Amino acid sequence: MLYLVGLGLNDEHDISLRGLEIVRRCEEVYLEAYTSVLTVPVARLEALYGRPVTVAERDFVESAIEPVLERARTAEIALLVVGDPFGATTHCDVLARAKALGVQTRVVHNASIMNAIGCCGVQLYRFGEAVSVPFFTDSWKPASFFDKLEANASLGLHSLLLVDIKTREPTLPSLARGRPVYLPPRFMTVRQAVGQVLEIAATRPGSGVGATSRAIGVARVGTESQVCVHGTLGELRSVDFGPPLHSLVLLGAITEAEGSGSSESDEEDQH
Missing domain, CATH: 3.30.950.10 (Tetrapyrrole methylase, C-terminal domain)
Incomplete structure (x- = not known):
């Protein structure tokens, strides 16, 4: 399962309870870090979420994410998104690619600008x-x-x-x-x-x-x-x-x- 989890607008505390529960059980957690940014360093997310967070830059999300999607066939993987997952077309493209590969997806919404x-x-x-x-x-x-x-x-x-x-x-x-x-x-x-x-x-x-x-x-x-x-x-x-x-x-x-x-x-x- 690939989860797209909205983080809200500010810091590590803006994640929803549902999103936090999902992140804490995921085997891999990535943070999309180019369509927007949080006001706190990644270390604060890791401290609260209890999981290592890999920063996913633009080139990774746009052209190198397929191996992650393949692993999501059998593992629970989260892609964290500042704001709401549907606040940028990039995330719609990730969902479309996942579904084309037959990967199950789920979106957890949050506040956005x-x-x-x-x-x-x-x-x-x-x-x-x-x-x-x-x-x-x-x-x-x-x-x-x-x-x-x-x-x-x-x-x-x-x-x-x-x-x-x-x-x-x-x-x-x-x-x-x-x-x-x-x-x-x-x-x-x-x-x-x-x-x-x-x-x-x-x-x-x-x-x-x-x-x-x-x-x-x-x-x-x-x-x-x-x-x-x-x-x-x-x-x-x-x-x-x-x-x-x-x-x-x-x-x-x-x-x-x-x-x-x-x-x-x-x-x-x-x-």
Whole structure:
């Protein structure tokens, strides 16, 4: 059996009781470590779970996981996923490959940014398609995500912008030599995301998105240091949200219920 176990948003304590019971009896435990990250080292997971945890980087999950799937025919193996297992298409692909091999699978769900973003005070059912914002480079500035922002805005819907993280990025020269050397991890900030959105918006004057558009920046959702700040994109660009992980919500039409806000959102808005 292959288990995909959601870990939630913060640390080792966010795993569900069902997930913990499964992990403690598994013969092998892997942690998918590139679509998102926890705020604690792997050693803390191992201490609570009572099992060694092998970190599974991107190349392993995408192209070298088949031997693990083969072993899951006769052994209980867990793949731990930050957030919820269905929060990234990577995990859907793992499930599809397992089923193609005839391996039994089971998913244990947990909280993810896709539902926890309700902490910022707007209603989940009023979000349109979520978008991913990649790091721009001097020669590569993809704008396809902006098309979705415009589509959501045209319907009065909010947009959740999931900002880029780079946890194991090789340098180009090292790839050319065939011996990868990895850059330090990088985590996009709200400031950077806003800057890139406004850079594209400047080339699309009819989009309705600009420095005066209302938005909410969030950081470290699900932790004790969680921050939510409401303002215009121009205002959010000057806010220091602190350590990762960050996300951004571009607001659509605000309903009466959303406009009244919650006590939590009001309190966080002052930070």
